[in-house]
Amino acid sequence: MATVNEVCSLVRSKNAGPYWVTFDLFFDGPENFARYAGSKALGPPLFARLFDADPAMVKRFEVERLNMVKISYPRATPQGGVVERDLHSGQQFVRLLDIELG
DSSP, X not given: OOBHHHHEEEEXXXXXXXXXXXXXXXXXXXXXXXXXXXXGGGSHHXXXXXXXXXXXXXXXXXXXXXXXXXXXXXXXSOTTOTTOSOTTOTTGGGGGXXXXXX
């Protein structure tokens, strides 16, 4: 099975304002985008498991002309809280790299 890391040329995470985190998965071409962009492995249950996100609040957007999928969820606490370990959410994407897309 292919992993996110194997079929994407760029995977990144970042804040989408102080209350949301967003992930951008840029597939390495239209063939892999067509094959894996709709994978159920990248669905709300994954973000609930990895990031404790409410699955009902996970939003997903496919941008075919960029061979990209954007997935966002609301943060449990606002950016910059006392227990913040990744202020810009720039390292959160690492958890997705080994996800098998099937």
